[in-house]
Amino acid sequence: MAGPVLSVSGLTKRFRKFEALVGVNLSVEPGTVFSLLGQNGAGKTTLIKVLLGILKPSEGTARVLGYPVGSVQARRKIGYLPEDHRFPEYHTGPSLLEFYGGLQGIPRHERRKRIGFWLDRVGLGGRESVRIRGYSKGMKQRIGLAQALIHDPDLVFLDEPTDGVDPVGRREIRDLMLDLKRMGKTLFLNSHLLGEVELVSDRVAILNKGKMVREGSLTELTGGRPSWIFGFAKDPTTFRKTLMTLGVPNTYLDSNQASPFHQWEVFPKSEQVLGELVKLAGEDPGGLRFLHPRRESLEDVYLDSLGKKEAAST
Amino acid sequence: MQFIAILKDSVREALDARIFWIIGIVAGILVLLGLTMSFEPLPMGKVVIGSLITGLTSNENKQGPRRAVLGPRSGGGGLFDAFQGIFRQSNAKINLLEAEPVNGLNLPSAEWKLRLELPREIAKKQGAVDSATFLRDNFGRIANTPVVAIKSVKLVSGSGSAQSDLFDLEIVPLDGFLRIWPHKWSMFFGGLTILDCSTRPMTSFDVLGNQILLLESILVAGIGTWVALMLSVALTSFFIPAMLKKGTVETLLVRPISRWRLLTYKYCGGLLFIGFGTTVILGAVWVTVSFKAGVWSQALLWMIPVIVFYYAFLHSISTLGSVVTRSAVFGLIAACLVWFSLFLLNVAKESILMMDQVAPIVAGIPNPQRSGTVEPGPKIADSTFGKVIMGTHRWLPRPSEIDSFVRSKLQEDLLLGREVEKSPFSPEILDWKESAGITLGHTILALLLACLVFSYRDP
Numbered sequence A: 001m002a003g004p005v006l007s008v009s010g011l012t013k014r015f016r017k018f019e020a021l022v023g024v025n026l027s028v029e030p031g032t033v034f035s036l037l038g039q040n041g042a043g044k045t046t047l048i049k050v051l052l053g054i055l056k057p058s059e060g061t062a063r064v065l066g067y068p069v070g071s072v073q074a075r076r077k078i079g080y081l082p083e084d085h086r087f088p089e090y091h092t093g094p095s096l097l098e099f100y101g102g103l104q105g106i107p108r109h110e111r112r113k114r115i116g117f118w119l120d121r122v123g124l125g126g127r128e129s130v131r132i133r134g135y136s137k138g139m140k141q142r143i144g145l146a147q148a149l150i151h152d153p154d155l156v157f158l159d160e161p162t163d164g165v166d167p168v169g170r171r172e173i174r175d176l177m178l179d180l181k182r183m184g185k186t187l188f189l190n191s192h193l194l195g196e197v198e199l200v201s202d203r204v205a206i207l208n209k210g211k212m213v214r215e216g217s218l219t220e221l222t223g224g225r226p227s228w229i230f231g232f233a234k235d236p237t238t239f240r241k242t243l244m245t246l247g248v249p250n251t252y253l254d255s256n257q258a259s260p261f262h263q264w265e266v267f268p269k270s271e272q273v274l275g276e277l278v279k280l281a282g283e284d285p286g287g288l289r290f291l292h293p294r295r296e297s298l299e300d301v302y303l304d305s306l307g308k309k310e311a312a313s314t
Numbered sequence B: 001m002q003f004i005a006i007l008k009d010s011v012r013e014a015l016d017a018r019i020f021w022i023i024g025i026v027a028g029i030l031v032l033l034g035l036t037m038s039f040e041p042l043p044m045g046k047v048v049i050g051s052l053i054t055g056l057t058s059n060e061n062k063q064g065p066r067r068a069v070l071g072p073r074s075g076g077g078g079l080f081d082a083f084q085g086i087f088r089q090s091n092a093k094i095n096l097l098e099a100e101p102v103n104g105l106n107l108p109s110a111e112w113k114l115r116l117e118l119p120r121e122i123a124k125k126q127g128a129v130d131s132a133t134f135l136r137d138n139f140g141r142i143a144n145t146p147v148v149a150i151k152s153v154k155l156v157s158g159s160g161s162a163q164s165d166l167f168d169l170e171i172v173p174l175d176g177f178l179r180i181w182p183h184k185w186s187m188f189f190g191g192l193t194i195l196d197c198s199t200r201p202m203t204s205f206d207v208l209g210n211q212i213l214l215l216e217s218i219l220v221a222g223i224g225t226w227v228a229l230m231l232s233v234a235l236t237s238f239f240i241p242a243m244l245k246k247g248t249v250e251t252l253l254v255r256p257i258s259r260w261r262l263l264t265y266k267y268c269g270g271l272l273f274i275g276f277g278t279t280v281i282l283g284a285v286w287v288t289v290s291f292k293a294g295v296w297s298q299a300l301l302w303m304i305p306v307i308v309f310y311y312a313f314l315h316s317i318s319t320l321g322s323v324v325t326r327s328a329v330f331g332l333i334a335a336c337l338v339w340f341s342l343f344l345l346n347v348a349k350e351s352i353l354m355m356d357q358v359a360p361i362v363a364g365i366p367n368p369q370r371s372g373t374v375e376p377g378p379k380i381a382d383s384t385f386g387k388v389i390m391g392t393h394r395w396l397p398r399p400s401e402i403d404s405f406v407r408s409k410l411q412e413d414l415l416l417g418r419e420v421e422k423s424p425f426s427p428e429i430l431d432w433k434e435s436a437g438i439t440l441g442h443t444i445l446a447l448l449l450a451c452l453v454f455s456y457r458d459p
Ligand SMILES: Nc1ncnc2c1ncn2[C@@H]1O[C@H](COP(=O)(O)OP(=O)(O)OP(=O)(O)O)[C@@H](O)[C@H]1O
Pocket: A015, A018, A020, A038, A039, A040, A041, A042, A043, A044, A045, A046, A047, A083
């Protein structure tokens, strides 16, 4: 599909006087994974609900899959996993999917096939007769994923999909998300698990008190050029001198007790400078033991953009 | 398809809430109770045939409007008048000389041989060609419904006097004959006698048709309606609030279905259950009572649409209440409050009408302290208060009319024809179509409001 899957401009949502979203602008391209980060109460869920047409925006416009928000046509192609979902407890997994599939307008024979497929895919195969009442938290999350995907949507909103899921399950869900992305679906993800976000996202936005404070691709956010860590067995005297003469910014990383290595974090200005340093380090009598790039972590970016970096590290 | 999906979901919800169990248990208890009932015909053929004879001339001496024990005013020509004629012994111009069952059994199923003495002037007065034709055309009809078929009418030759002739009749019972036959009505396999006129003078309640009417109109149509309605509203009151719960409503709102449809479909789900439940329960009661009494009157089945109809109104109120407050309890309270207010309004209206009727009578009683009569004051119905009450009553649903509708249907059927019941104090006859129309209007209005709120308010 041509053009962005999601385009939002000047979106504001007020609950009485309280502004949960303030002038949010956003654009999501098809086939990408978009993650929204932010503290509790930042407005992430509110933004999703507005985009789904569950809440009405106070100001601003948004288009989803080329339709105005909330239109029935758009909803045919949207999947949604709410954060604190409460599926009717009297259903079993299959009957719940049957119900939602019916509401989505999936033909009966097709429904049957997809229900079996999705139950297996989210790891609920073999538990068909259990009622949702008897589901564990992780099982609920899994059936939630299945109901969000049963109608083969183009755009899927997942509000904390791994909430309450064990590490193995989290891995499975992450794989599922990557599979969906491979199938060309667009994912809109709300999560507090930065590691997870880092692994699956193409673009990330950070929301703070209703305002969009950062937005960009992972590389854009974590800085373009990485720094490099050089580790030596002994003090590398020639390497040190060269850093001085070439005027390459660097920091000596205090080797703590655990690490026996002498480490320098180096910020080379160009590939050429880096090449020279690598060559020199190899010849240094200090004995080069390792060399690896270092990016700013998403956590750093996140804390930084919320003005919490210092507060968190002390 | 979306409707079917929501319906199936509601069925699951109802199954989970054991609604079908409750329906089954209620129906079961009622059927069991019904099965212990018995209606035994008493050997009172002569009285029954006597009533048919009085019925022949009862349109001659119409009494003024008289409020009968069961409620309806006397409409003339019905069984009621026939019996009252007998009890008053006022116009027994036709004499029943002999009445013998052909098979010797004094039962409503028997064929009877009768000998009558018929004054000639009666046929003439009634505009018949001759007395035999008069008998053939009129005997055994109550409110124009034949209760017996006439096999033969024979003039007994050489008998009679100057004014009258003797006739031999052979009659064959039809359905209605059983209904006007006095029965002993008991419950718990005869353990509890409810009505039995073999040991006391007979009243019109001792007739089978009237007994069924009593049973059905008081127990089933009267109290039964209220209990059924309240139970239904309570049973289904949580359907919509459960759907509106945070965490549940979102999963529905994102489906490609408009909100008003979602709500209306869910509302219809409730309606279908109650329709089903009412049909099962009333159907079971109807079959049991009819089987036990041997009278299959379809009038009771009118209760089914009537209950569902009024339930639809209450359900729309509880839907509106729960959409606005998002609470099942408030929805239920709203429905009860509305129902109770309508009941009070009806009481107020009836009281005003009654006081307005009584006031001139009281005013007409001579007062020893003052000379002359007192002018009755203005009617309350004409005061502003009265007008407000009357006006509101007219334009709001009138639940008090529920059972009178069914009762009138029962009366038509079981008492073999009566006029539609009138409210004792208001002159106009109830207009069912208007009453139903107003209720339907309010139902739609409440549902519409609920849809509007649901569509335009954030969940
Ligand atoms: N229906 C509502 N009425 C009033 N305020 C609301 C409503 N929904 C959300 N809010 C407020 O809007 C703000 C944003 O809430 P939201 O649920 O979007 O946060 P969130 O970013 O999803 O948080 P979390 O990470 O805890 O899920 C909160 O301060 C919340 O109190």
